[in-house]
Amino acid sequence: MTGKNGGRYVITESQYALATPVHGPHGDKSPATLSGCGLQANRGIGLNLDWVEEVRVNTSAVERRAQTLVTRRTVKKEWQAAWLLRAISCMDLTTLSGDDTAERVRRLCAKARRPIQQELEKQLGIEHLGIKAAAVCVYHAFVETALRALEGTGIRVAAVSTGFPAGLSPIQERVGEIRRSVETGAHEIDVVITRAHVLGGKWQELYDEVAAFKDACGPAHMKVILGAGDLLTLRNVARASVVAMMAGADFIKTSTGKETVNATLPVGLVMTRAIREYAQETGMAVGFKAAGGIRTAKQSLEWLALMKEELGTSWLSAELFRFGASGMLADIERQLEHQATGRYSAEHRHPIA
Numbered sequence: 449m450t451g452k453n454g455g456r457y458v459i460t461e462s463q464y465a466l467a468t469p470v471h472g473p474h475g476d477k478s479p480a481t482l483s484g485c486g487l488q489a490n491r492g493i494g495l496n497l498d499w500v501e502e503v504r505v506n507t508s509a510v511e512r513r514a515q516t517l518v519t520r521r522t523v524k525k526e527w528q529a530a531w532l533l534r535a536i537s538c539m540d541l542t543t544l545s546g547d548d549t550a551e552r553v554r555r556l557c558a559k560a561r562r563p564i565q566q567e568l569e570k571q572l573g574i575e576h577l578g579i580k581a582a583a584v585c586v587y588h589a590f591v592e593t594a595l596r597a598l599e600g601t602g603i604r605v606a607a608v609s610t611g612f613p614a615g616l617s618p619i620q621e622r623v624g625e626i627r628r629s630v631e632t633g634a635h636e637i638d639v640v641i642t643r644a645h646v647l648g649g650k651w652q653e654l655y656d657e658v659a660a661f662k663d664a665c666g667p668a669h670m671k672v673i674l675g676a677g678d679l680l681t682l683r684n685v686a687r688a689s690v691v692a693m694m695a696g697a698d699f700i701k702t703s704t705g706k707e708t709v710n711a712t713l714p715v716g717l718v719m720t721r722a723i724r725e726y727a728q729e730t731g732m733a734v735g736f737k738a739a740g741g742i743r744t745a746k747q748s749l750e751w752l753a754l755m756k757e758e759l760g761t762s763w764l765s766a767e768l769f770r771f772g773a774s775g776m777l778a779d780i781e782r783q784l785e786h787q788a789t790g791r792y793s794a795e796h797r798h799p800i801a
Contacts, residue, residue: 480733480762482724487733492662492696495655499729500690505682505718514713517750517757528749529572529787532780533579534764535748536563539771540606540737542585544705553590556774557597560584563777564784571788582766583636587612588625591632606636606671610661613704615640615675619660626664636669637661640704643678646688654688658695671699671737671770674719677709682718689722693734703740705772710740713750720758736763739772745783748776 478486523531541560543552560581569575583604584594594605607629611617626637639661645654662670672692676685689700700719703710716738723734736759738751748771755763763769785793 478733479767480727480760482727482733482760482762485731487727487731490693490696490698490730490732490734492659493694493730495652495691495694497651500651500687503683503686503690503722505686507682507714510682510714510717514717514754517713517753523749525787529784531749531752532745532784533574533577535745535752535771536579536777536780537582538764538766538769539563539581539773539777540583540585540739541581541774541777542705542739542772543590543774544585544587544608544612548587548590550590550593553584553586553593554597556586557584557594557603559777560598560603561601564781568781568785568788572784582770585636585638585772588629588632588634591629591634595633604635605633606638607632607634608638608640608704610639612638612640612673613675613706615642615673619657623660623664626661630664630666630668634668636671637665638671638673638701640673640675641688641692643675646674646679646684651687651691654691655695658692658697662696669698670696671701671735672697673701673704673739675704675707676702676711676715676719677707677740682714685715686718686722689719690726693722693726697734699735699737699768699770701737701739701770701772703772705740707740711738711742713754716751716754717758720754724759733763733768735768735770737770737772739770742771742773743775743779745776745780748773748780 479489480487541556543556563581564579580601580603583606584598585606585608586594588607588609591605591607598605609625609629610622626639629637641654642657645657658672674685674688679685679688692700702715702719720736723736727733736755742751752764755769782792
């Protein structure tokens with residue numbers, strides 16, 4: 449790999465390993481380790497109200513800790529390229545617009561299959577890695593289209609459900625949405641909670657809602673969207689995270705991407721620490737998805753640093769970490785091209801869909 453000064457960057461196999469995508473459902477074997485102990489996939493537990501009520505968050509401390517990820521954590525040159533490849537392998541490429549069409553979804557699936565332009569792959573010497581996105585996320589109407597376009601690739605198809613993005617339709621309709629998407633073949637379901645349950649401290653209602661969604665998901669993985677920007681406080685975010693995990697969430701996710709405030713590092717820190725505490729108490733691993741407002745390669749490195757420092761390297765795979773940040777891919781491609789050539793290309797040369 450040639451650097452901008454004509455030098456030769458040598459990316460070792462260990463560096464390349466950062467970028468190896470991991471696909472497929474959690475198996476019976478340990479999906480992660482924490483403090484040297486193997487964890488199991490989350491099966492959920494009964495609602496523990498004492499645990500929920502005891503949750504506390506020191507907002508000032510959280511904000512200071514999040515700031516260190518921005519100011520003190522950096523990776524350079526070939527290591528940065530490897531981390532950016534890892535970010536791509538953890539992406540859920542997403543199209544959730546009112547003007548979505550089958551052709552747009554097929555183009556997005558093509559980008560998921562080959563997120564990096566072929567010529568750039570050759571320049572970087574990474575053709576053998578088979579870099580691809582983790583999943584494509586669409587509305588139910590396009591699940592079948594995405595499944596056909598991605599057949600045989602290992603890339604998963606996720607459907608947003610449960611009255612996305614507001615989550616205010618009747619519970620029977622929301623559960624029915626999940627079942628229809630699963631029957632069509634969706635591998636993953638992104639569900640939204642009723643934020644009013646959190647704001648009103650109605651933890652039993654929230655638990656029952658998420659448990660009903662989990663039951664409807666059957667074999668599909670369930671990513672529970674908290675809508676953190678609507679929850680007002682970090683303590684509410686932490687409590688909602690704990691309840692969702694108790695109810696069986698496979699992932700907890702920051703945002704729909706439609707709120708005024710979406711994924712922020714303080715929110716991510718609170719949610720990942722909730723995941724860590726849950727793993728320590730139950731021996732079960734829950735994934736994390738950051739979604740909304742993440743647009744740059746630099747941000748992807750900050751989020752990867754957060755995951756590594758708070759949860760460890762076993763969470764740095766598509767099995768347990770995702771970005772809902774399609775717009776970030778173009779900037780990552782530009783950064784990779786700079787690594788290879790020393791020049792930044794125009795963003796329009798790296799279309800998403």
